Amino acid sequence: MINKKILVTGADGFIGSHLVEELVRRGHQVRAFVLYNSFNSWGWLDGVPVDIKDNIEIFAGDIRDPYGVKKALQGCQVVLHLAALIAIPYSYHSPDTYVDTNIRGTLNLLQAAREVGVEKFIQTSTSEVYGTARFVPINEEHPLQAQSPYAATKIAADQLALSFYLSFGLPVTVVRPFNTYGPRQSARAVIPTIITQLAGGQRRLKLGALHPTRDFNYIKDTVNGFIATLTAENCAGEVINIGSGYEISIGDTARLIAELMGVDDLEIVTDEIRLRPAASEVERLCADNGKACRLLDWQPRYAGREGLARGLGETICWFTNPANLSRYKAELYNI
Incomplete structure (x- = not known):
């Protein structure tokens, strides 16, 4: 993976910025997809150490724009897709924006990844897709229950990603973090x-x-889960919980x-x-993280x-x- 270029969408956000920072520290080539804005802000990436920032290739665009997404993917072999609208209360207020960003944006990226022929596509899910636990710990076979417009759009995005694996052989893995917390998180959490x-x-x-x-999952554990997925073999088509248990x-x-x-x-x-x-x-x-332990050799620290x-x-x-x-x-x- 060191010789592969990795596109990280949502790189300007809470989890995305930590992930980009750690990838660069480990010697990976990273193209960080950040949301275009007139302030030329890179979100949380603005505050990372200079030696990290100097080794990040920034692409400013919008995940909802299929043409920009296709351009962002050129020359990349791996996709870590984290870009999403995530605030549950705001999804009650403006559900249409969640459809555009979480569903349409994911579809744009999947289409482009299929055309480019990426070697790995990691789709970021959320424990919210499970809704209230019918049994605990929650494993990946738990029924999906959309209890908010946000959760509904994430279920749709995950299923779209998996459909591209089943229909076209796109090497998709769905990583499903439970409640991540840590420095830089929005106060909406x-x-x-x-x-x-x-x-x-x-x-x-x-x-x-x-x-x-x-099930609160510290940011370092979540980041390590994503990175473990990058190097793991035989996880295409899989859904994998990342949680503390x-x-x-x-x-x-x-x-x-x-x-x-x-x-x-x-x-x-x-x-x-x-x-x-x-x-x-x-x-x-409450997460069952046994699959992550088996397939990714990952353990929460x-x-x-x-x-x-x-x-x-x-x-x-x-x-x-x-x-x-x-x-x-x-x-x-x-x-």
Whole structure:
């Protein structure tokens, strides 16, 4: 893989920027597809170390444009497709944009990859496609349940990708990360929401539902899962969960973060605007990562309560840096 050029879409985002940074550190040739904007911003890639930035080839475009996508793929042998709209509340507000980006954008990339003849196409999924767990731990055979427009578009994108494997032999692997967290994550996610509120001095923490459980996966583990998929053989046509296998409620997560931040006078209140519609709330998630262990030789390094606390500690350290915290509007609800 060192001699292959890798196209990473969504490279300017949370997971994508960490993935690009690690790929470059490991000596890979990376073309980073970032969303075109008039500020010439590369998103989170703007802040990576200079020695990393100097070794990234930037392509500014839009995944919804098939012509730009085809141009971005020229000369690339591998695709890591992470570009997507991901905020669940915003998908209630503007579902049409999710269809355009998550479904049409994926189709554009699949068509171009088929024409170019890429050697590996890694499609990024999400644990949200499972909906509320019917059984735990959730393996890759679990039924798919779209409980939000976001989840519906991700199911569609995954199925499109797999259809190109079955119909045309495109070497697609679907990587399905569970709830990734870590430095650079948007405040629309619950862990940054908790940390930024507490770091801003608030002791009356505003959250949505506290009882749902999640399988939080630290960013380093997620990135290592993607990279393991790059080099793994015999995983074309497979769907692979990347998760820690540890389940914790939102309420207990908030209390653990408060403990790690030395906050002992915490009050948690329910903010109605942060609640999902009842039937849309995913009540329980917990990954079966056995397939990733077998096919990818991957193991979570931040597993269990101890691993979660360690990952949260690293995340808190990043967010409480004043330069990083200033990027966030902790007093506002980020849809």
